Amino acid sequence: MLFSTTTPEAKRIALREMLAGPTIVQFPGAYTPLSTRLIQEQGFDGVYISGAVLANELGFPDIGLTSLTEVAARAGQIARITDLPALVDADTGFGEPMNVARTVQELENAGLAGCHIEDQFNPKRCGHLDGKNVVDLATATKRIRAAAEARRDANFLVMARTDIRGTDGLAAATDRAKALVDAGADAIFPEAMADLSEFEAMRSAVDVPILANMTEFGKSQLFTADQLQEVGVNMIIYPVTLMRSALGAMERVLQTIRADRTQEAAVPDMLTRARLYELVDYNGYNQFDSSVFDFEVPGLHR
Ligand SMILES: C[C@](O)(C(=O)O)[C@H](CC(=O)O)C(=O)O
Numbered sequence: 001m002l003f004s005t006t007t008p009e010a011k012r013i014a015l016r017e018m019l020a021g022p023t024i025v026q027f028p029g030a031y032t033p034l035s036t037r038l039i040q041e042q043g044f045d046g047v048y049i050s051g052a053v054l055a056n057e058l059g060f061p062d063i064g065l066t067s068l069t070e071v072a073a074r075a076g077q078i079a080r081i082t083d084l085p086a087l088v089d090a091d092t093g094f095g096e097p098m099n100v101a102r103t104v105q106e107l108e109n110a111g112l113a114g115c116h117i118e119d120q121f122n123p124k125r126c127g128h129l130d131g132k133n134v135v136d137l138a139t140a141t142k143r144i145r146a147a148a149e150a151r152r153d154a155n156f157l158v159m160a161r162t163d164i165r166g167t168d169g170l171a172a173a174t175d176r177a178k179a180l181v182d183a184g185a186d187a188i189f190p191e192a193m194a195d196l197s198e199f200e201a202m203r204s205a206v207d208v209p210i211l212a213n214m215t216e217f218g219k220s221q222l223f224t225a226d227q228l229q230e231v232g233v234n235m236i237i238y239p240v241t242l243m244r245s246a247l248g249a250m251e252r253v254l255q256t257i258r259a260d261r262t263q264e265a266a267v268p269d270m271l272t273r274a275r276l277y278e279l280v281d282y283n284g285y286n287q288f289d290s291s292v293f294d295f296e297v298p299g300l301h302r
């Protein structure tokens with residue numbers, strides 16, 4: 001059935017354990033709650049909830065227009081449907097340090113295993129675009145300290161993302177990462193690393209887990225999990241991959257219908273009705289229903 005069979009607390013412990021382990025973990029971006037089931041079925045380690053996907057699907061560019069309420073609600077819908085730990089993109093934390101504290105508590109309540117908070121100015125932008133701005137070190141560290149202190153579950157992962165590589169270079173990024181760890185970050189998301197050697201430099205700078213963002217059409221090459229593991233990366237996200245693939249497929253089928261005046265040629269690419277029902281677990285719900293209603297209470301007649 002379409003719900004998590006484990007608690008948020010257990011998922012947070014699982015996330016901590018996998019990040020401490022020797023094997024790199026892969027977190028595809030959940031496009032929607034249902035697509036999260038595909039991620040789980042394929043045996044991935046966890047799911048990522050992208051701020052870009054969330055914003056774009058609501059019809060906004062990824063420039064900080066979504067609200068905490070929208071992000072927590074969507075992230076909660078995704079977290080509730082999977083046994084996998086879910087890491088959510090909390091952008092700049094939705095305001096000042098006090099807002100960041102509230103953000104972390106709302107995300108804990110929504111059942112997330114962790115979130116990342118970045119050091120961009122608002123309005124923020126995609127980390128792989130030029131013209132980003134980052135806040136000063138004091139502001140960046142205050143956000144992380146507020147996040148770390150606000151959580152009620154010590155295992156909720158507070159990941160600090162730094163975008164400073166794009167504005168000030170690699171040395172600034174490793175320095176900032178160290179300061180963010182000192183401020184309480186459990187993990188580091190070094191955004192827009194240019195190549196593997198930059199990940200390696202980040203690896204030597206900090207002793208917490210580090211994340212690689214394998215977003216398509218960005219600044220980083222699309223390295224394999226083995227290549228990234230080799231340089232000491234602990235976690236990979238594929239944030240926008242499912243949305244890009246789904247939208248690509250949608251565009252193609254719409255073109256087919258326009259051209260052929262029927263969708264017939266596109267049907268082989270579609271998930272069949274049977275497969276869709278399997279994914280939504282109609283069977284599981286039916287069985288649950290019959291186990292609840294198919295019993296007799298002696299002496300009870302209506
Ligand atoms: C990871 C990211 O923050 C996201 O929101 O998914 C984006 C991804 C993207 O725009 O490709 C990012 O800033 O890298």
Ligand SMILES: [Mg+2]
Nearest residue numbers: 050051052089
């Ligand atoms: Mg983002």
